[in-house]
Amino acid sequence: MGNRCNAEKILIGIIIVMTIFLVVLLNIDTTGHKMKFYEDEITINGEVIKIDDIKSIKLLENVHIGNKINGTSTITYLRGIFEIDKNKKATVYVYNNKKPYIKIITKNELFIYNDKDSIDTVNDYNELINRYNIKENSKVNEDKFLVDSNDNLIVYIGIIPGALIFICLGIYSFKRKTPMFFWTGVDVSSEEISDIKAYNKANGIMWICYGLLFLLSPMLGEQLGSMALIIIMLFLVVALMLTYKFIYNKYKVK
Template sequence: MNKAEKIIVGIIIVMTVFLVVFLNIDTTGHKMKFKEDKITINGESIKIEDIESVKLLEDVHIGNKINGTNTFTYTRAICQVDTDKKASVYVYNKSKPYIKIISKGKMVIYNDKESSETVKTYNDLINKYNIKENSKVNEEKFLYEPKDKLIVYTSIMPATFIFICLGIYSLKRKTPMHFWAGSTVSSEEISDVKAYNKANGIMWICYGLSFLLIPILEEHFGSLTLAILVPFMIVALILNYKIIYNKYKVK
């Protein structure tokens, strides 16, 4: 590819990533609303007659996102919760406590932006509909299953595939591999082009494979792992490239 083609490919990749992120961000807040015979949260409804238990919890472990939106501020998604369950999650990530609602067909984890608002919502909910906490409710029907884990891994495969392909492309190049579209590294700058491209190829492949660790980390450290980890991964990638370039550039 010539320089113009690389710029076009780079623009397409950046725009694709931007659109995927933008289309998955919900800028509106979430709020539980009380109807005559049901409650609603951002369009999702639960019939009062189907509610089996409502609990106010100080802590809930929210793991892998299966489907939905997860940002630094909030999570609105179907997620792995408490290691082996899954639930519809509507939470502000820096706020506690949490309201855990179990109905015949779903489990919901919810909180408001302020702790006092969450407590008020909980009290309004149980008092308005006279709901009692039921510690004997069966949660086994909400198990986090292998197919859910498969969905999580499938969602990160495009990024993994792109970086592995970049790595393979670098390994096969006869001229120096550029770090990003439009950058220029001439053969005269590099003392050993083959070794330089090999080092870059291994870096890209390892970077792609590292995405496969994200679901494992989210499972243990929570749903914010990806949002926190990505900036560090980008910085690490740039630093590694600089190290490779400085090692092989003509002195």
């Protein structure tokens, strides 16, 4: 009993520390991104955009940024290839909750950009249209930037391993003859649990539900946006811990 209590305290401590670490890590901006202007090109974090390739520039008040296809997604910023407006993909350099946004359409790419400060974003936009005499062109065809099946496949491949781990843990819990303590493999003694079969079944359902929730995360990301999905996932870590605690307290011998 004492060993299990110690293991429980250690596990809960590790989860709390990991959650705090993730929250802090996701709020740290270590690199930043900035648009730089040159004679015949602009650069963003070393990525070069030729002025001759730019077809249209527009200042937007809102952009719906969905699932990450490839890149970095944190509470502070989004950088990489993301779904935008639910059916297109773009190269994104965006600080979250920092309106407005600059939409740049080139021959082959769509860019969404903003700066840390809204005033700086507006200044960058004015610099683009005044220095290079580039304006919005509503006739530009954006169909080439539509998300295709391969992009959706990449999104799902990224979350399938985590979902499978949860589902396999659920199946394993169903098959166990003795109760298992959370995911560490530390055994809860049979004398502690009033109904081992029901206890393992409840844990199995919990893990499988979380696995299925992972499979739904791309749809949540598409509807709610990438930043909202990050926050939801952090809350789910805490909810998972509390759910297990509820199950244990329900079936432990009084």
